[in-house]
Amino acid sequence: MIIQFNTRAPVYIQVVDYFKKKMALGELQAGEEMPSRRELATELKINPNTVQKAFKEMEEQQLITTERNRPSRVTTDEHVLKRIRTELVDEAVAVFVESIQELDVTMDELVDKIKRQYGEGNINDRSTGS
Amino acid sequence: MIEVLGVKKRYRKKQVIEEVSFTAQKGEITCLIGLNGTGKSTILKGIMGLTPFDQGTVLVDGKPIDLNRVAFVPDHSTFPIHFTIEQCEAFMRDFYPKFDPKLFARLVDEFKLFPEDKLNELSKGTLAKVNLALGIAQDPDYLLLDEPFSGIDVFSKEQIVELFSSDIMEDRGVLITTHEIEDIEYLVDKAVMLNRGRIVREFDVEDVRFIHGKSIVDVMREEYGA
Numbered sequence: 001m002i003i004q005f006n007t008r009a010p011v012y013i014q015v016v017d018y019f020k021k022k023m024a025l026g027e028l029q030a031g032e033e034m035p036s037r038r039e040l041a042t043e044l045k046i047n048p049n050t051v052q053k054a055f056k057e058m059e060e061q062q063l064i065t066t067e068r069n070r071p072s073r074v075t076t077d078e079h080v081l082k083r084i085r086t087e088l089v090d091e092a093v094a095v096f097v098e099s100i101q102e103l104d105v106t107m108d109e110l111v112d113k114i115k116r117q118y119g120e121g122n123i124n125d126r127s128t129g130s
Numbered sequence: 131m132i133e134v135l136g137v138k139k140r141y142r143k144k145q146v147i148e149e150v151s152f153t154a155q156k157g158e159i160t161c162l163i164g165l166n167g168t169g170k171s172t173i174l175k176g177i178m179g180l181t182p183f184d185q186g187t188v189l190v191d192g193k194p195i196d197l198n199r200v201a202f203v204p205d206h207s208t209f210p211i212h213f214t215i216e217q218c219e220a221f222m223r224d225f226y227p228k229f230d231p232k233l234f235a236r237l238v239d240e241f242k243l244f245p246e247d248k249l250n251e252l253s254k255g256t257l258a259k260v261n262l263a264l265g266i267a268q269d270p271d272y273l274l275l276d277e278p279f280s281g282i283d284v285f286s287k288e289q290i291v292e293l294f295s296s297d298i299m300e301d302r303g304v305l306i307t308t309h310e311i312e313d314i315e316y317l318v319d320k321a322v323m324l325n326r327g328r329i330v331r332e333f334d335v336e337d338v339r340f341i342h343g344k345s346i347v348d349v350m351r352e353e354y355g356a
Contacts, residue, residue, distance in 0.1 A: 038297055
């Protein structure tokens, strides 16, 4: 597991985002056991206190549940998992829209380009997948 | 908590430490940052009482320092260069009643050291690992490290960084000096910046990222100029 950290953003939030993405993509399934905090700190070469803070944040956002003296688990709440996906998509679109607005592209041109490039992407996905 | 309160130090005519106060918490990694020659090592040696401060107080959990609870890892070996790692260990066992041979064996194993190797046969990175192992095996509550990453190879750095995020360091307070923050940007809880013998900034690293969107290097650039 490798996260390319950004030095200007809180590391604990970057860790939370990393796990959100894994949950949204189903790489971490509902109810699945999370890695131990200690393992994670060593693997990512970050401060154990930062990992602790990331887990606390994930608990507060109800992404994971932790019972006393047990490993944390991904939530089984479908609503939460759906919400994560929506959140990630919204965030990515917001970043995209902000950068494209600077270029003053018309909506028609944009939609056309997206359709073409996105379509190509899908074809490539299929061809590598089979 | 280590409390450094209003310490001052003069070498001959030069006031090396004008006046310095800061704290380092247990269970956290505090980094004392400063360009070369700003008095970082002087502060560590002063805390340990190796070269006492002229003025000011150092308290460890509210009391004067107890050398069984605080270990110092210098940036050079303090043993004769023809010593083997084993001989260093034997010396430390005699000298420090709390020295933990099991912990030392584990560190030797994790760092892939060979106890029969002589110090003068080791690379700078390996020597740094030996020093670190000898310091940690004292099983201290607080560990003071002087420039542990200076001039060593990238893989030794990685091994040392991994150690700091492992259970071996759990609950210990670490005070580390460096002028190359990049190596430990993600390890540090708190940064204390020193300039011309004074503390110019003391901050929680994640807070500064969160509130100001700044990295430690950004803050260093502000303080020390480009």
